[in-house]
Amino acid sequence: MSPALPALMSSIEMMLWSAVAGALGLVLLLALADAFYSRTRAAWQTLAYLALCWLVVMLLCGLPVELWPEGKEPLGIAQLLVGPVCAAMGSYGASKWLSAHQRDHLMKVSLLAMTLVCVIGGPLCLLLAPQWALPASAALAIANLSVVLWLSVRATQLGDRLAWGLALGCLLTLPAQIGLYGLALSPTRFSLPLQAGVAMIALLSVVTTAAMLWLRNRQIRQLKRGEASGRDPITQLYDGVTMVQKIIRAQRRRRRTRRDGALMAVLLFEPENLLPQIGQAGLNEIYIQMARRIQRHTGAVNPAGRYYDRCFVVLLETMHSPRWIRTLGLRVASSLRRPMDVAALGGGRVRIKPDIAVGIVHLSVIGKDVAQLLHEAQSVAQAARAMRSRAALLDPETRTAVPVEHAELGSSWHALRNATPQTPLRAEPGNPNPGRTGRQRHKPA
Template sequence: MTAVEIIIWSLALGAIGAVALGRLVDLAARPSVSRGHSAAFHLTVFAFVAVLSGLPEVFEPFVDPEMLEAAQVMAGPLCVALSAFWVGGWLNARHRERLMAAALRLAALVTPLAALGCFALPQAQQLAAAGALTLMAASLTLWVIWRASLMGDQLAPAMAFGCLLTLPAIAGMYATAMQLPQVTAAWQGLFALCAALSNGLTGYVLWRRDQADWRARHEDSSSDFDPVTRLHTGITLGQRLVKAQRRRRRMKRDGAVLAVMVFNVDRVRAQAGARGVNEMFIALAGRIKRQVGVVNPVGRYYDRCFVCLVESIDAPVWLRTLGLRVACSLRRPMTVGTGDGQRFEIHPDIGVGIVHLTPQEANLDDVLHDAERMADAARGMPSRTAMLDPETGNVVPVEEAQLAARRAPRPTRPGANDRASRR
């Protein structure tokens, strides 16, 4: 390695190491599983870049070349596999969608096993095969994250961009490890920059999610929070919904308001008492937040009604997936306890109402009223999910609504067609 190349990769490792150190300090200050995963992720990225950058070759007398090449073959697949595992938890993929969970599980389990198969290839082809395998697994993870962004996860687009930056970084670092003559110091500088920026952006998004989770669990009790579910209520809920609505209109994105009504509160209270009812509400609140993401505001509208504003969906057709996913999650049986220590299994009787929000102005009070009306009507539907059919204006099960696959195109400016025809 030249002196310039050593400086380039040392700076990149310094930036990545600084982020890892910050996450370790955060983990020590407020220990949690998610913070532990974040710190481990940054340390894994540090090791990945260190092994593939060529810096270990500077210490060649102390490094076994065969061991180094084996580490380079395994570094990428292991790093991406661990990332896929952690991304699954970050997205709550298991609770969101089976396809997302299966794709991430496939990347996490198959990639390291396939990497072992690279050692069966001729030595000259092992690094190239490992690089291609790593790129495929990283692309699959990127697709899953982008799919979550289409489903309304507000932090997923930034995470997807961070993962997108990893693709040139991975390709470049494997090209550097293969010592291709075309990889000059300038190219290495670009690859190192992509690696450092990707790590920094990913770290920021992980930190944002951790902060949102921590606030949701530890904010002080007040009249602005429901004492049972720890969700926003009253004026604070209204303010959060209004702010989210403004952000959504500013970004000109479609969104949705969901209302969830619980119908069997009295029956659960008769069976398990007030404690059982409270445990049911806590479990339902947690399931809703897992489905819509912690950054989308969820609140307790009143005793038996939860509301949520999903700030961004890619197309109206996603409302069907969103509504059915939420209803399926909430209807799963749960076990609640009574004051005397007994445990009962209950099946929540719920209805989910969905109102599609377009980028145009909408009165929030009217939207909440419509969502509540849809949720009440959903009680008589097999899927327990209802919305207004855009074509007929009738209340229908969400699976029967005629939803557009994409947003309607923006109206053409007057005269545009005439100008186009003249051309």
């Protein structure tokens, strides 16, 4: 079976689509340079996705047929498969890009389902009659893109600002794909102005999507390498003022979206006892390693900050299931308790096992003062120091800290959401207000 391919081009049309091929090729070269420079998996995945986008545009516009007239059979099969394959990779990448597995169950399931539909449905299009094969392939790709567009907008409502850019890229890609498939399905060529419009919007959609992928990859690299500006000078996480502002904004969004999340506090106990052995430089190295381990597990979409010297906080604005609290709490606690090699005062390296604890409180639509939330999270972390796992959750009914591995979380947010705070937790000894400890001097507003 040889699917229908676009009619032959005029010389002007060949010049138009050759220029588009060159412009998209330049985007690919930049992505290739970024992949070699950063050497990260995300950068190589971005390169592979952009290469598939280039193939989609080229195969659907019909330029390869002009350059290889005797290859209509293999080019026709490639034309059928490239759209669903590119869509499947796009929805899979969007799931990672949006951290759907952490933030939203509907987002995770929808993107996984669309990926599987395209992976399975693409080859099945080859079994259809020639007049239905390419329309079915187009339907798969466009349906997948529509779902990614919807979930990108949903992610913006959950506090992910970069998702606006991804949504814009999808919004541009939608008419571009419709135009390209229309060009491939039409027995006659579109008018030159219409083809130029399709070419322009296709180019803009790829450039916009590439920019958003690059920005997210850059954000992740900055967090890993500690290159971000405007943050805590040692750990490169957000400072206390910024974290307070982010929590305030997240609470406002929560009243509108009615989504559940969590606030995590990580405490390092008695760091002053380490100073005679490793000095301030070694202690700073411990803080840096702690910051990197925290971000490795919580991801780039969940803001993390250094609230004061020995306290880190992470805002988990949305979580798809209460059980993820247990998983994440145990992972972070286990990672931070592993020994760290730091510089000693006398030279050389010394292995230190940090004395840490993790405290987690549930965030719901019930309004809470930010100072109260931070106080509760730190108090729960203080209580977790006496627990085996070093990770605790604030029980909403008893108002006590319980180990996360023993917490009754269930599969839904119903119990946690309906629980209302009764009495404030007692602050840690020697610190009547944990939100103002150490070098913290600002007002949480």
